[in-house]
Amino acid sequence: MLSFAEENYLKTIYHLSEEIDGAVSTNAIAESLNTKAASVTDMIKKLSNKGILSYQKYRGVHVSESGKKAALQVIRKHRLWETFLVDKLKFNWDEVHEVAEQLEHINSALLIKRLDEFLAYPKFDPHGDPIPDENGEYKSKPQVALNHVKADTIGIIVSVKDTSNAFLKYLDKIGIYLGAKVKILEKVEFDGSLEIQIDSKKTVFISKEVSENIWISE
Amino acid sequence: MLSFAEENYLKTIYHLSEEIDGAVSTNAIAESLNTKAASVTDMIKKLSNKGILSYQKYRGVHVSESGKKAALQVIRKHRLWETFLVDKLKFNWDEVHEVAEQLEHINSALLIKRLDEFLAYPKFDPHGDPIPDENGEYKSKPQVALNHVKADTIGIIVSVKDTSNAFLKYLDKIGIYLGAKVKILEKVEFDGSLEIQIDSKKTVFISKEVSENIWISE
DNA sequence: TATGATTTTTAGATATATCTAAAAATATTT
DNA sequence: AAATATTTTTAGATATATCTAAAAATCATA
Numbered sequence: 001m002l003s004f005a006e007e008n009y010l011k012t013i014y015h016l017s018e019e020i021d022g023a024v025s026t027n028a029i030a031e032s033l034n035t036k037a038a039s040v041t042d043m044i045k046k047l048s049n050k051g052i053l054s055y056q057k058y059r060g061v062h063v064s065e066s067g068k069k070a071a072l073q074v075i076r077k078h079r080l081w082e083t084f085l086v087d088k089l090k091f092n093w094d095e096v097h098e099v100a101e102q103l104e105h106i107n108s109a110l111l112i113k114r115l116d117e118f119l120a121y122p123k124f125d126p127h128g129d130p131i132p133d134e135n136g137e138y139k140s141k142p143q144v145a146l147n148h149v150k151a152d153t154i155g156i157i158v159s160v161k162d163t164s165n166a167f168l169k170y171l172d173k174i175g176i177y178l179g180a181k182v183k184i185l186e187k188v189e190f191d192g193s194l195e196i197q198i199d200s201k202k203t204v205f206i207s208k209e210v211s212e213n214i215w216i217s218e
Numbered sequence: 219m220l221s222f223a224e225e226n227y228l229k230t231i232y233h234l235s236e237e238i239d240g241a242v243s244t245n246a247i248a249e250s251l252n253t254k255a256a257s258v259t260d261m262i263k264k265l266s267n268k269g270i271l272s273y274q275k276y277r278g279v280h281v282s283e284s285g286k287k288a289a290l291q292v293i294r295k296h297r298l299w300e301t302f303l304v305d306k307l308k309f310n311w312d313e314v315h316e317v318a319e320q321l322e323h324i325n326s327a328l329l330i331k332r333l334d335e336f337l338a339y340p341k342f343d344p345h346g347d348p349i350p351d352e353n354g355e356y357k358s359k360p361q362v363a364l365n366h367v368k369a370d371t372i373g374i375i376v377s378v379k380d381t382s383n384a385f386l387k388y389l390d391k392i393g394i395y396l397g398a399k400v401k402i403l404e405k406v407e408f409d410g411s412l413e414i415q416i417d418s419k420k421t422v423f424i425s426k427e428v429s430e431n432i433w434i435s436e
Numbered sequence: 437t438a439t440g441a442t443t444t445t446t447a448g449a450t451a452t453a454t455c456t457a458a459a460a461a462t463a464t465t466t
Numbered sequence: 467a468a469a470t471a472t473t474t475t476t477a478g479a480t481a482t483a484t485c486t487a488a489a490a491a492t493c494a495t496a
Contacts, residue, residue, distance in 0.1 A: 005453060026474055039454055041475055046452095058461055058474055089332040099326045106324075108317045114307040223483060244444055257484055259445055264482095276444055276491055 002052075004105050007074050008033065009043050010052060011104075014063050014071035023060030072136035078104040079125035079132075080115050086126040087119060093126045093178065094168030128159035128178050128215070144218065146184070146211035147192055154183045155216030162213040171214075174204045182216060220270075222323050225292050226251065227261050228270060229322075232281050232289035241278030290354035296322035297343035297350075298333050304344040305337060311344045311396065312386030346377035346396050346433070362436065364402070364429035365410055372401045373434030380431040389432075392422045400434060 002010065012032045016024045026044070030037045048055035052067040063071060081103040085091040091099075113134075116122075123139070124130055130138035141158045149155070157180045160171065171177070175198050185203065186195040192208030206214075220228065230250045234242045244262065248255045266273035270285040281289060299321040303309040309317075331352075334340075341357070342348055348356035359376045367373070375398045378389065389395070393416050403421065404413040410426030424432075 003452080027472090035453095036455065037474060038456080038476080042453075060474095085329075085332075089329070089336055091328070091332065095328065099324070099329050102324045102326070106317070106320045108320070110309070110313065111303075111307070111317050114303075114309065118307055221482080245442090253483095254485065255444060256446080256486080260483075278444095 001107075002050075002070065005043070006047060006050075006052075007070075007105055009040075009047060010063075010067060010071050011074045011078075013047075013053065013061060014068065014075070017063050023056075023062055025060045029061075069136050072132040072138075074104055076132045076134075076136075077106070077112055079129060080112065080119065080122070082125045082127070083119050083122045083131070084115060087122075092168075092172070094165050094172060096126065097163050097165070124158075126178060127163060128157070141217045143215040146182070146194060146196070146206075146214045146216060147208055149184060149216070149218070151184050151187050153216075153218060154181065155218045156181055157214060158217040159215040160213060161215065167210075167213065170210075174206075175202050176204075176214065182214075219325075220268075220288065223261070224265060224268075224270075225288075225323055227258075227265060228281075228285060228289050229292045229296075231271065231279060232286065232293070235281050241274075241280055243278045247279075287354050290350040290356075292322055294350045294352075294354075295324070295330055297347060298330065298337065298340070300343045300345070301337050301340045301349070302333060305340075310386075310390070312383050312390060314344065315381055315383070342376075344396060345381060346375070359435045361433040364400070364412060364414070364424075364432045364434060365426055367402060367434070367436070369402050369405050371434075371436060372399065373436045374399055375432060376435040377433040378431060379433065385428075385431065388428075392424075393420050394422075394432065 009029070013024050013029055016028055016032060026037050026040045029044075030040045033040070044053060044055050044061055047053045047067070048061065051064055052070060053061040054064055055061045078100050081100045082096045085096045085099060086093060122131055124141070128141065128143075130140050132138040143158050144155075145161075157176065157178055160168070160178070176182075181199050183197045183200070184194055185197055188194070192211070194206050194208075194211050195203060196206060197203050227247070231242050231247055234246055234250060244255050244258045247262075248258045251258070262271060262273050262279055265271045265285070266279065269282055270288060271279040272282055273279045296318050299318045300314045303314045303317060304311060340349055342359070346359065346361075348358050350356040361376055362373075363379075375394065375396055378386070378396070394400075399417050401415045401418070402412060403415055406412070410429070412424050412426075412429050413421060414424060415421050
């Protein structure tokens with residue numbers, strides 16, 4: 001049984017480990033969780049004593065097999081709750097994150113089983129991310145970031161990597177949403193900014209930073 | 219902002235204060251929460267410093283006006299979640315309590331507003347207890363315990379006071395559920411036990427202890 | 437009403453999760 | 467490779483929520 005805090009560390013470390021190949025560093029974890037490196041070291045020791053992480057002093061951590069399983073269950077809960085909030089309670093996608101961060105720690109196998117059933121076994125959450133099943137299995141949509149595709153590419157927005165409120169509000173404002181059809185009209189070479197067309201209608205300019213966070217399926 | 223532990227103490231103390239007229243004693247709280255008197259004293263001090271309780275050493279506590287308001291909001295959340303679990307997720311009424319104990323501490327005004335809306339503004343939870351509104355207002359069904367009515371009385375079961383799993387399972391087993399129609403067939407004077415008929419069909423015997431926990435609306 | 441029983445509080449510990457400041461190890465640069 | 471910079475860990479504090487054991491206050495009753 002993991003505590004609230006342990007689950008949060010595990011989930012964050014798991015996400016970080018997906019993004020890089022080697023070990024996850026203490027500082028990266030601290031930054032992700034808005035905490036201090038010393039606190040991270042303490043928690044890392046705890047989780048590695050529980051067999052959730054493998055850890056070598058000064059060398060960062062890897063998530064163990066049992067850790068991955070546990071992390072995927074927390075992610076499963078998070079994404080099922082986000083789906084519930086958007087599909088059933090009519091939340092906007094920029095309103096779900098904080099609430100799901102709390103709900104993901106509710107401990108009841110029956111609750112999650114019934115919630116999954118109630119939602120008709122969704123495979124992707126409102127941000128387009130896959131929902132792992134009870135065994136931690138999931139399939140991803142093949143995705144690519146907007147900054148990695150060339151002009152004239154057409155695709156559907158399937159995922160948004162930055163889920164901060166500020167970013168999601170910005171996307172709402174310029175008319176970008178999950179499932180929208182986008183076409184790259186022009187790619188400005190020197191700064192990587194893009195002119196894109198949404199749903200064959202509206203045309204907007206986005207910076208390279210923004211384009212890195214919008215992923216499409218071609 | 220109250221912590222998880224503070225909310226649990228407040229809710230318990232509020233419920234105890236409803237049952238008696240005077241101050242709520244340290245020991246009663248400790249027993250209710252399965253904790254020690256020393257721990258209760260510590261928490262009582264904290265809550266009275268926050269203006270949630272009024273407290274005189276060795277004299278027990280009273281819940282302040284702001285405490286009542288806060289307690290009713292926790293109770294509102296608990297009962298809305300129980301309603302959700304039974305109505306939407308098909309939980310049995312003996313399965314909801316532990317999960318609702320966790321869910322009641324989720325902090326999001328929007329979530330509760332939308333959940334209330336989603337459930338079509340229920341006025342009573344699956345155990346027949348009233349659900350306070352955003353202002354803490356509620357109306358009770360006029361209720362009486364089965365041991366206080368005389369033979370031949372007919373009523374609808376509106377509330378069950380003991381919500382332990384063991385008790386609810388027992389009720390399920392003998393065919394008693396919320397909303398069932400009951401008729402008192404016979405009242406045994408010397409031990410207070412009852413013979414009752416459920417839904418004009420099944421006849422069962424219940425002890426006085428059990429009858430004290432089953433409340434009907436005539 | 438005094439004395440013993442019970443309840444409540446205090447004092448001091450423990451466990452979790454955090455922090456700051458200093459020390460140790462590793463990485464980078466000249 | 468030595469000096470410097472950065473990262474990570476350790477040592478020691480703090481805050482919350484709990485506990486046990488002993489002291490203090492209140493209650494019950496002979």
